Amino acid sequence: MFSIGCHLSVSKGMYRMGQDALSIGATTFQFFTRNPRGGSAREIDPDDFAALRTLMTENGFAPVIAHAPYTLNPCARDERLREFACETMCDDLKRLSLLPDALYNFHPGSHVGQGVQEGIALTAALLRRVLETEPETMILLETMSGRGSEIGGRFEEIRDILDLCGNHPKTGVCLDTCHVWAVGYDIVDRLDDVLETFDKVIGLSRLHAIHLNDSMTPFGSRKDRHAKIGEGTIGMDALVRLVNHPCLRHLPFCLETPNELPGYADEIAMLKARFQSS
Template identity: 60%
Template sequence: MLKIGCHLSSAKGFYAMGKDALSIGANTFQFFTRNPRGSKAKEIDPNDAAALRDLAKQEGISHILAHAPYTLNACSADPKVREFAHMVMQDDMQRMEYLPGSYYNFHPGSHTGQGEEVGIALIAEVLNAILTPEQTTTVLLETMAGKGTEVGCTFSQLRQIIDQVSLEDKMGVCLDTCHVYDAGYDLVNDLDGVLTQFDKEIGLSRLKAIHLNDSMNPFRSHKDRHQKIGEGSLGLSAMERIINHPVLRNLPFYLETPNELPGYAKEIALLRSLYHEKQE
């Protein structure tokens, strides 16, 4: 069965997100842990979290993915910005234990002129400070498009971060289709080659989730503008190949396309119609 969902608003709480996911035909979902452009986090209601856990068990919702706010930059040249990233991520790790066994995704950050090597070391430093052996959450590095001084636009950079993390068993990767295509990995014409390269440089066992997004920009543009499924430079045929690829088809897919719930429902229905169940 295709494991697919989208990004949902957490404003109404955990249980409401679960109900919203089910209403659009999703069996997983992603949400921001707090204000995506700020730092404030809504206080967690333990009963609400328990209600989502019960609903998820009853309805087959799994692989819930939390997304860190965009304001984090664990490799900034500004120590105060790095400390903010440390503080938020440490708090998020504690909050995530209300949903045991989930994923937590974040953008590695921008080295702001310090250089790739320094940026990688600073990201690993924050991860080493926040990860604990007891946590049930797997932290995912997101593949980036390569804007400006972004770190994480190559598989090699992501592997270097993981290699410097002591508790690397708590680490994984979320591959964003828009980002990697914009970064120069040709998912349209050489999907097998991209996955072979990922396996060589990171290891496919580290690939835990897919952000399934089309792109408003052309190949190797180093932009980050998501488009609706089938309406961008990747196209619908590439999306069909991605969700059915033997290496990817059993991973959870999360839509971050420019949509509201009705639009997501249409995309989910479209993708389910393109999924080859007989391969199960």
């Protein structure tokens, strides 16, 4: 089954997001757990979560993706910022216990001049603390574009964080197509090679979701600029090959393109039309 969705606004509530997803032909979606540029979160409504679970079951949804806010920096130089990240992630995961099959995605962070290895060590240390709370939810490290002092652009950096967490069974990866293209993985002409590299370095069994985006900037730009599907430097044909790849087609795909609901509906219909069901 081809599961594709988009990023929706949690301000409407969980059940309403599920309804919006259905209205545009989606069978998954992504949402921010709280204000993406701040720290405030909606009050938990167990009935709202229960209604969403019922809707998802009745309509064959894939796992939905909860995205941690952008304000978190797990490898910040300032210990107070790292503590804020840890507290926020733990609170998010506690909330997500009401949605047991959800995936929780976060950015590995920026080392802000401390160096890549120190950034990796700090992010892994924070993630180990989060895992000590025994979360029910799978936690995913997102592959990044490598801009500035970001860590997580190279597959080896993601692997090192996972290794330092003992390859905990509740950890995995979300691959972002715009990001990997920007950092220098050629998913247009060498998709099989990229996936082989991912498998050797991390393991395809650790890949649980994909952010499906085109890119406004050229290959290797190290810039995070998402484009609508087929309107960027990756292109429609390459993204169609990706969603049809036998190693990936079973995963939930989530659009993070610059769109509102009607634009997402068009992209979902377009990609479904080119998905090979056999």
